[in-house]
Amino acid sequence: MELELKNISVTLSNKEILKSINLKVENGEFISLLGPSGCGKSTMLKTIAGIINQHEGSVILGGNIIDNIPPYKRKTVIVFQDFRLFPHMTVAENIGFPLKILGVNKNKCRERAIELLKKVKLVGYENRRVHEMSGGQIQRVALARAIAAEPTVLLLDEPFSSLDTNLRKDMRELVLELQKEYKITTILVTHDKEEALIMSDKIAFMYNGQIEQYTTPKNIFNNPANTIVADYFLEGTYIDGEIMDNRFLSELFNIDVNKNNGKYKCLIRPLAVRPFKSHVGEFLVINKIYQGDNYLLKLNSTIKDLTLESIVPDFTDIMEGDKVNVEIVKDKLIFIPM
Numbered sequence: 001m002e003l004e005l006k007n008i009s010v011t012l013s014n015k016e017i018l019k020s021i022n023l024k025v026e027n028g029e030f031i032s033l034l035g036p037s038g039c040g041k042s043t044m045l046k047t048i049a050g051i052i053n054q055h056e057g058s059v060i061l062g063g064n065i066i067d068n069i070p071p072y073k074r075k076t077v078i079v080f081q082d083f084r085l086f087p088h089m090t091v092a093e094n095i096g097f098p099l100k101i102l103g104v105n106k107n108k109c110r111e112r113a114i115e116l117l118k119k120v121k122l123v124g125y126e127n128r129r130v131h132e133m134s135g136g137q138i139q140r141v142a143l144a145r146a147i148a149a150e151p152t153v154l155l156l157d158e159p160f161s162s163l164d165t166n167l168r169k170d171m172r173e174l175v176l177e178l179q180k181e182y183k184i185t186t187i188l189v190t191h192d193k194e195e196a197l198i199m200s201d202k203i204a205f206m207y208n209g210q211i212e213q214y215t216t217p218k219n220i221f222n223n224p225a226n227t228i229v230a231d232y233f234l235e236g237t238y239i240d241g242e243i244m245d246n247r248f249l250s251e252l253f254n255i256d257v258n259k260n261n262g263k264y265k266c267l268i269r270p271l272a273v274r275p276f277k278s279h280v281g282e283f284l285v286i287n288k289i290y291q292g293d294n295y296l297l298k299l300n301s302t303i304k305d306l307t308l309e310s311i312v313p314d315f316t317d318i319m320e321g322d323k324v325n326v327e328i329v330k331d332k333l334i335f336i337p338m
C-alpha cells in the first residue's frame with residue numbers, strides 16, 4: 001500500500017529528532033533509509049508503526065490518515081535487529097502468532113506457518129524452539145512471522161547486521177524475493193550503503209533528523225545533492241569551479257560538461273584520475289597502497305596545495321617517488337552545485 005509521511009516532526013526528551021519529514025513510498029516499492037548513526041532512521045520506522053507519536057504531521061497509508069490508529073491495527077510490521085521471537089513457543093507458533101491475535105483458528109495458523117516455512121526454506125522446522133535454531137534460521141523465522149498477517153508495510157530495522165557476509169547475501173535475496181512475490185511496500189533501515197544500493201528502488205539519505213536526498217540508487221550515487229551525501233557514498237578530492245556554457249573551469253583543469261551554469265564543487269574520485277609517468281610531471285607519488293585487485297596511489301601536487309588519489313591496476317609500474325601527470329576521466333567526476 002502507498003505510504004506517505006507529511007511534515008512529520010518528532011521530539012523525544014525535549015530534543016527534535018525528526019524535523020519536518022516528507023516522504024512518499026509507492027505501493028510495492030522497496031526503499032532504504034540510510035545515514036549515520038543517530039540520524040533518526042529507527043525513530044522514523046517507529047513513527048510509521050505508531051510506536052512513537054509525532055508531535056506534528058501525519059502518516060498516511062493508502063490515502064488514509066492513520067495517526068489515531070494504534071500500532072496493532074495499522075497492519076505495519078517491524079522486524080527488529082534482535083528479531084524478538086518468543087522463546088517459549090515453537091517456530092510454527094511464533095509464525096502463526098500475528099494471525100492468532102487476529103482471531104484466526106489454531107489449525108489455520110499452523111497451516112499458514114508451514115506454508116511460510118516453505119517460502120523461507122525451512123521445511124520441517126515447525127516444531128523446533130528458537131534456541132534450537134542458528135542465527136540465520138532465526139532470521140528466516142522472524143521474516144516469516146512478519147509477513148504472516150500480510151502487512152501493508154514491512155519495516156526492517158537493520159535485520160542483516162548480525163549475519164556474516166554469505167548469510168547476509170542469502171537473506172537480502174530472500175527478502176527481495178518475498179517482497180516482490182507479496183508486493184509489500186518495504187522500508188529498510190541500514191548503515192550499509194552497498195546494501196542500500198543493491199536492494200532499493202529508492203534511497204532516502206538521512207542526516208540530523210532530515211532527509212537530505214530521496215532518489216534512485218543510481219541518481220544518489222552519480223548526482224549527490226550536497227557534500228554530506230557525497231561524502232557518505234564516495235571518496236576523493238574536491239576542487240571548486242564554475243560551469244559556463246557547458247564547460248567546467250577550475251584551477252586544475254577545464255572540461256566539457258552538460259550541466260547548468262553556476263558554481264560547483266567537483267569531486268575527483270580515485271577512478272577519475274589516470275596517472276602516467278613524466279619527468280616533468282606535476283604530481284609526486286607519495287604513497288602506493290596495495291588493495292588486492294589494484295593499488296591506491298596518493299599524489300601530491302608540486303605546484304598547488306592539492307592531493308589526489310588514484311586507483312591503478314595491480315600491474316602498474318608507477319612507484320613511490322615517481323613524478324607523474326594525470327589525465328582526468330570526465331565520466332567519473334561528480335559535480336555538486338554550491
Ligand SMILES: Nc1ncnc2c1ncn2[C@@H]1O[C@H](COP(=O)(O)OP(=O)(O)OP(=O)(O)O)[C@@H](O)[C@H]1O
Pocket residue numbers: 012013017035036037038039040041042043044191
Ligand atoms: N526514547 C528516546 N528518548 C530520547 N532520545 C531518543 C529516544 N530514542 C532515540 N533517541 C535519540 O534520537 C536520535 C535518533 O535515534 P535513532 O535510533 O532513530 O537513530 P538511528 O539513525 O536509527 O541510529 P542507529 O543507526 O545508531 O540505530 C538519537 O540521538 C537517539 O539518542
